[in-house]
Amino acid sequence: MSAAGDVEAAAVQAISGDEDVVRVRQLVRTAAVAAKLSLVDQTKLVTAASELARNTLVYGGGGKAEVSHLDNGARRGIRIVFSDSGPGIPDVELALTDGYTSGGGLGLGLSGARRLVDEFELETAVGVGTTVSVTKWAR
Amino acid sequence: MALNAEQSERLNVLLTDRAEEISARWAEVAAAPLRGRLTVAEAARQTLDLQRQLQATLRAGATDVASDRSAELRAVLSEFSRGRARQGFTATETATTVLALKTAIYDVAGVEKGDEATLRDYVAWTSFIDELSLFTFESYTKARERIITEQNEQLLELSTPVVKLWEGVVSVPLVGTLDSARAQVVMERLLQALIDTGSPWAIIDITGVPAVDTQVAQHVLKTVMAARLMGAECIVSGIRPQIAQTIVALGIEFGDIVTKASLADALRHAIKMSGSELARSQRRAA
Ligand SMILES: Nc1ncnc2c1ncn2[C@@H]1O[C@H](COP(=O)(O)OP(=O)(O)O)[C@@H](O)[C@H]1O
Ligand SMILES: [Mg+2]
Numbered sequence: 316m317s318a319a320g321d322v323e324a325a326a327v328q329a330i331s332g333d334e335d336v337v338r339v340r341q342l343v344r345t346a347a348v349a350a351k352l353s354l355v356d357q358t359k360l361v362t363a364a365s366e367l368a369r370n371t372l373v374y375g376g377g378g379k380a381e382v383s384h385l386d387n388g389a390r391r392g393i394r395i396v397f398s399d400s401g402p403g404i405p406d407v408e409l410a411l412t413d414g415y416t417s418g419g420g421l422g423l424g425l426s427g428a429r430r431l432v433d434e435f436e437l438e439t440a441v442g443v444g445t446t447v448s449v450t451k452w453a454r
Numbered sequence: 455m456a457l458n459a460e461q462s463e464r465l466n467v468l469l470t471d472r473a474e475e476i477s478a479r480w481a482e483v484a485a486a487p488l489r490g491r492l493t494v495a496e497a498a499r500q501t502l503d504l505q506r507q508l509q510a511t512l513r514a515g516a517t518d519v520a521s522d523r524s525a526e527l528r529a530v531l532s533e534f535s536r537g538r539a540r541q542g543f544t545a546t547e548t549a550t551t552v553l554a555l556k557t558a559i560y561d562v563a564g565v566e567k568g569d570e571a572t573l574r575d576y577v578a579w580t581s582f583i584d585e586l587s588l589f590t591f592e593s594y595t596k597a598r599e600r601i602i603t604e605q606n607e608q609l610l611e612l613s614t615p616v617v618k619l620w621e622g623v624v625s626v627p628l629v630g631t632l633d634s635a636r637a638q639v640v641m642e643r644l645l646q647a648l649i650d651t652g653s654p655w656a657i658i659d660i661t662g663v664p665a666v667d668t669q670v671a672q673h674v675l676k677t678v679m680a681a682r683l684m685g686a687e688c689i690v691s692g693i694r695p696q697i698a699q700t701i702v703a704l705g706i707e708f709g710d711i712v713t714k715a716s717l718a719d720a721l722r723h724a725i726k727m728s729g730s731e732l733a734r735s736q737r738r739a740a
Binding site for chain 1 (some may be wrong): 665703
């Protein structure tokens with residue numbers, strides 16, 4: 316957190332249905348515009364958020380997304396933390412492999428989201444839950 | 455709470471002997487809180503229907519709402535609830551109309567000045583009417599849900615126009631959020647249009663989709679595969695630069711599916727391809 320400098324209070328969106336995935340996207344879009352991210356970066360961040368929110372819903376059994384504004388003095392950015400108390404991910408490397416899916420998806424959400432953002436952290440414990448934090452900085 | 459046979463019989467007698475007074479008072483009490491939205495005459499038509507069916511049901515020996523003998527009565531109450539739901543009345547307003555029968559009976563039967571036996575009957579009857587009103591409340595809720603589902607389906611249909619752009623070319627625009635229900639409708643309608651028009655080309659235009667994530671991509675890929683099985687080829691159009699970069703970073707591969715920046719480009723491509731196919735087949739025929 317200290318590297319990030321100022322962190323503005325987070326907006327929280329519960330994720331318990333399809334319509335919440337849409338709400339997360341809208342929340343992130345608004346935040347990204349406010350942080351003056353370029354159109355490409357906005358789209359990348361919104362798409363990453365869409366993937367992670369859906370994973371939180373589908374695999375994590377629901378949870379929440381917290382969106383906060385960062386300012387490290389030189390640049391502004393957006394951090395989004397997705398968390399659930401679901402089954403956790405037993406093999407993180409496998410889950411981050413392009414094309415791996417346990418649920419009939421394209422298996423590109425997690426690995427793709429990592430490529431779409433500047434910082435990506437994944438914490439997970441089987442039976443406890445999963446937290447994915449992503450950050451995108453304005454250029 | 456169910457009525458006993460005598461209570462049911464006595465309610466029937468009251469409703470029959472004092473039919474006109476009760477229905478007049480019932481309609482009046484029912485219409486009072488709905489003033490301006492429902493006239494006393496309209497309320498009277500509804501309460502009269504309910505009253506007639508209630509009498510018939512009691513005559514048949516019904517003592518509670520759930521029994522087989524009350525099937526007709528339940529149907530009439532459901533119909534009444536559905537009508538009210540369509541007209542935009544609330545569940546409470548709808549159930550209150552049924553509850554108004556209590557006041558009508560209280561006034562007409564003279565419960566206030568009546569003896570103890572009348573009072574006992576009245577208590578039993580009112581709990582029976584409570585049941586009727588609860589049933590009405592539940593039917594209303596179900597009807598309301600059905601109306602909302604219908605409206606959503608209509609909206610889906612409306613917002614998915616498949617148009618014939620050119621001889622042999624149909625197109626469908628994807629707009630907004632492509633959830634699974636919508637994606638399914640889009641796919642079905644596009645495939646149907648391919649059959650109806652015998653078109654060999656379909657253009658899926660994603661200009662209106664703000665974020666193409668893997669779920670949207672998967673729906674598009676499935677639609678393209680289904681169209682291919684029917685002998686038609688799809689072009690995906692409306693891929694703006696930011697979407698293209700995002701798709702690449704995500705790692706989505708459209709394989710040999712033709713993608714174009716705009717709908718016009720896609721149409722040009724389809725016409726050119728059909729033209730050269732036509733030329734080829736003409737050469738073969740010659
Ligand atoms: N929040 C989560 N909780 C548990 N498992 C998850 C979570 N997110 C992802 N996974 C696992 O990682 C796999 C890969 O995820 P992803 O790349 O998004 O692909 P997809 O969603 O298409 O399956 C999932 O199939 C699932 O097994
Ligand atoms: Mg996923």
